[in-house]
Amino acid sequence: MSNTGSPATLAEKVWQRHIVRSGDGEPDLLYIDLHLVHEVTSPQAFDGIRLAGRGVRRPELTVATMDHNVPTTGLGQPLSDPISARQMEVLATNCAEFGIRLFAMGDANQGIVHIIGPELGLTQPGMTVVCGDSHTSTHGAFGALAFGIGTSEVEHVLATQTLPQARPQTMAVTVDGALPVGVTAKDVVLAIIGRLGTGGGIGHVIEYRGSAIKALSMEGRMTVCNMSIEAGARAGMVAPDDTTFSYIEGRQYAPKGHDWEDALDDWRSLATDEGARFDKHVQMDASSLAPHVTWGTNPGQVVRLDEAIPDPESFPEPAARESGERALAYMGLQAGTPMREVKVDTVFIGSCTNARIEDLRLAAAVLEGHTVAPGLRALVVPGSGQVKIQAEKEGLDTVFINAGFEWRNPGCSMCLAMNPDKLAPGERCASTSNRNFEGRQGRGGRTHLVSPAVAAATAVAGHFASPEDLQ
Amino acid sequence: MKPVRTITGRAVPLDRSDVDTDQIIPASWLKKVERTGFGQGLFSEWRDDRDFVLNKAEYAGATILVAGPNFGTGSSREHAVWALTDYGFEAVISPRFGDIFRNNSTKAGLLPVQVSAEVGKALLEAVEADPSLEITIDLERLRLEAPAAGIEASFPLDPFTQHRLLEGLDDIGLTLRFGAEIDAYEPTRPSWLPAVTA
Numbered sequence: 001m002s003n004t005g006s007p008a009t010l011a012e013k014v015w016q017r018h019i020v021r022s023g024d025g026e027p028d029l030l031y032i033d034l035h036l037v038h039e040v041t042s043p044q045a046f047d048g049i050r051l052a053g054r055g056v057r058r059p060e061l062t063v064a065t066m067d068h069n070v071p072t073t074g075l076g077q078p079l080s081d082p083i084s085a086r087q088m089e090v091l092a093t094n095c096a097e098f099g100i101r102l103f104a105m106g107d108a109n110q111g112i113v114h115i116i117g118p119e120l121g122l123t124q125p126g127m128t129v130v131c132g133d134s135h136t137s138t139h140g141a142f143g144a145l146a147f148g149i150g151t152s153e154v155e156h157v158l159a160t161q162t163l164p165q166a167r168p169q170t171m172a173v174t175v176d177g178a179l180p181v182g183v184t185a186k187d188v189v190l191a192i193i194g195r196l197g198t199g200g201g202i203g204h205v206i207e208y209r210g211s212a213i214k215a216l217s218m219e220g221r222m223t224v225c226n227m228s229i230e231a232g233a234r235a236g237m238v239a240p241d242d243t244t245f246s247y248i249e250g251r252q253y254a255p256k257g258h259d260w261e262d263a264l265d266d267w268r269s270l271a272t273d274e275g276a277r278f279d280k281h282v283q284m285d286a287s288s289l290a291p292h293v294t295w296g297t298n299p300g301q302v303v304r305l306d307e308a309i310p311d312p313e314s315f316p317e318p319a320a321r322e323s324g325e326r327a328l329a330y331m332g333l334q335a336g337t338p339m340r341e342v343k344v345d346t347v348f349i350g351s352c353t354n355a356r357i358e359d360l361r362l363a364a365a366v367l368e369g370h371t372v373a374p375g376l377r378a379l380v381v382p383g384s385g386q387v388k389i390q391a392e393k394e395g396l397d398t399v400f401i402n403a404g405f406e407w408r409n410p411g412c413s414m415c416l417a418m419n420p421d422k423l424a425p426g427e428r429c430a431s432t433s434n435r436n437f438e439g440r441q442g443r444g445g446r447t448h449l450v451s452p453a454v455a456a457a458t459a460v461a462g463h464f465a466s467p468e469d470l471q
Numbered sequence: 472m473k474p475v476r477t478i479t480g481r482a483v484p485l486d487r488s489d490v491d492t493d494q495i496i497p498a499s500w501l502k503k504v505e506r507t508g509f510g511q512g513l514f515s516e517w518r519d520d521r522d523f524v525l526n527k528a529e530y531a532g533a534t535i536l537v538a539g540p541n542f543g544t545g546s547s548r549e550h551a552v553w554a555l556t557d558y559g560f561e562a563v564i565s566p567r568f569g570d571i572f573r574n575n576s577t578k579a580g581l582l583p584v585q586v587s588a589e590v591g592k593a594l595l596e597a598v599e600a601d602p603s604l605e606i607t608i609d610l611e612r613l614r615l616e617a618p619a620a621g622i623e624a625s626f627p628l629d630p631f632t633q634h635r636l637l638e639g640l641d642d643i644g645l646t647l648r649f650g651a652e653i654d655a656y657e658p659t660r661p662s663w664l665p666a667v668t669a
Contacts, residue, residue, distance in 0.1 A: 020649065020652050021652045025629070025630045026630075026631045029646060029652070031656055031657075031660070033664055040501050041501075041547065041548065041549070043504035043505075044504070044505065044506045047504075047506070052641075054643070060667055061666060061667075069502065081502075083502040083503075084502055086502075086504065087502050095669070096669075100669055101667045102669075122665050124663075124664070124665065127664065132547060132549075133546075133547055134546050134571060136547075148547035148571055149547060149571065149574070150547055150548070150549035150571060150574060150575035150578065150579075151549040151550075151575075152549060152575065152578035153574065153575075153578065155643065156643050159643050159647070160643060160646045161653065162649075164631075164645075198489050198491075198541050199489075199540060199541040199544065199567050199569075202541075202544075202567060202568075203570060229571075230545075232541070232569065232570070234570045253665040253667065259662060260663070262662075262663060263661070263663045266661065298489050300489075319488040319539055319540060320488075322486075322487075322488070323489055326487070416498045416546075417498060417499075418498050418499070418501065418502065435493065435545060437491050437494065437545060438494060438516065439494075439497055440493055440498075443497075443516060
């Protein structure tokens with residue numbers, strides 16, 4: 001990234017205004033505006049500051065929730081897993097000791113950390129946001145520089161509210177044109193990852209640009225930024241605009257009154273300047289996109305729903321051939337099988353990628369008047385307490401339940417199966433989550449990543465399907 | 472953190488690309504609230520296969536892991552690094568690392584050694600052919616050598632991280648030296664930024 005003076009990208013501007021200190025041959029020391037914390041990656045960090053006799057520098061810039069372990073049924077009952085229960089208790093104790101606001105299980109604002117931040121108005125343009133979770137890239141949808149960190153870095157931010165970081169390179173991913181009907185933000189990002197591969201974004205911050213990105217809602221932009229890490233990029237960003245501002249306005253922690261006007265003036269200056277240089281460019285045509293489904297064990301192993309499972313033999317790279325063959329063996333699939341002929345056992349609608357209200361509306365609209373295929377297990381896990389409340393207000397819960405879905409309480413749930421929601425070995429799942437890694441949703445489980453619309457249609461058809469297939 | 476200077480040892484060849492952190496340490500292991508004891512969980516699902524390379528007697532006691540490209544992609548879990556070090560690994564060699572994993576490694580004393588695709592492939596083949604092959608990684612000179620296989624390469628590491636690892640310095644302690652700069656920065660933050668009281 002270049003320094004100030006010359007035309008700058010959005011990422012460079014946000015980076016520049018957070019430099020506390022920079023020295024030759026050293027990473028920049030960045031100030032962190034918002035530190036989100038959850039129960040899994042924080043206990044050892046709190047232990048670390050306690051052991052060193054350090055405190056939390058800015059508890060009021062630190063917000064915690066419980067999401068990874070929380071059960072999605074039996075709210076208020078003791079947890080069936082005592083180890084999960086202990087991890088959640090430890091978070092509660094740490095937050096109480098250091099004066100950190102915690103949205104605990106049962107709180108109306110509890111939910112997946114990347115869903116509640118934006119929902120509460122905590123995520124704002126131009127901020128630096130970190131969390132001990134790789135999907136922190138979600139918050140970049142607001143024009144914030146947001147990235148996942150490890151537990152040592154969590155400890156660092158708790159103690160100093162800063163983080164030494166090497167300057168990343170910048171990548172522009174431009175998606176121009178209009179998305180065809182039935183193609184969603186999830187399909188856009190799956191197509192991008194298919195193009196870049198799992199390592200293509202390593203060392204880069206991606207800025208998503210172009211008319212198709214500008215036309216997305218905030219929910220859609222969050223879905224796209226969320227999966228930046230699946231292409232290896234630690235952060236993904238979208239320049240803030242009126243869509244961003246109207247999403248933020250009036251939320252609990254959004255600027256009010258005079259501050260709101262000042263903030264708007266500032267936020268409008270964040271967009272990438274004309275003539276700013278990116279280290280890498282990727283161009284995509286929105287009108288050529290279609291619904292996508294992953295077939296393998298990383299999110300880059302993806303095809304269009306109307307395609308067949310590829311033959312790894314046809315891949316030019318030996319490493320890709322080998323990993324493709326391993327993936328097919330794990331997934332129990334044959335090259336050449338049309339995706340639409342692959343039957344699924346379970347459908348999971350949820351996760352920080354696709355459990356916002358718009359996702360649930362989309363899935364419910366597909367399900368209206370339909371029922372899930374016989375023998376198929378289907379669950380919806382809203383991303384937060386607020387999403388759940390809103391969905392129930394709109395009657396979406398009834399649509400899901402009438403169609404044969406289970407309507408659950410908020411949490412990460414089957415995205416990573418740390419709570420009781422898991423796949424059995426060999427079970428095949430159409431999932432709106434973000435990772436189809438081996439064992440991700442339960443040991444031996446077979447995950448296919450899809451959009452909420454495809455997930456809903458697949459639940460009805462019993463095999464991979466798009467909403468049009470149901471008509 | 473223990474200072475790292477030279478790592479000399481035998482290596483395990485893990486000839487797979489895109490080894491994500493979910494494979495290095497499955498999520499069921501992340502419920503622990505301690506920093507220790509993750510070695511048992513290292514590649515735990517793959518280790519159930521008797522033929523998995525970590526189960527081969529000839530690779531027991533190795534301290535270097537040689538992997539394919541895109542090692543440590545995915546989840547930010549530092550538990551992946553703790554699992555590798557707890558198991559006994561001191562360095563991982565790969566043509567490309569996930570950013571967060573690479574960062575986590577240098578914070579927790581595991582050396583990420585990035586080599587070219589050619590050197591990576593040559594090392595994998597050499598270690599597969601001769602499990603007793605000795606590899607030396609010199610952090611001061613940023614050199615990797617396996618003389619018996621005729622492999623020599625340099626690897627990149629920024630001078631700050633190199634210095635920090637060589638001296639075994641505490642990252643937080645280093646930042647706390649700049650307390651005055653942090654104090655000076657804070658009042659310049661815009662007034663509208665969110666603050667949340669407990």
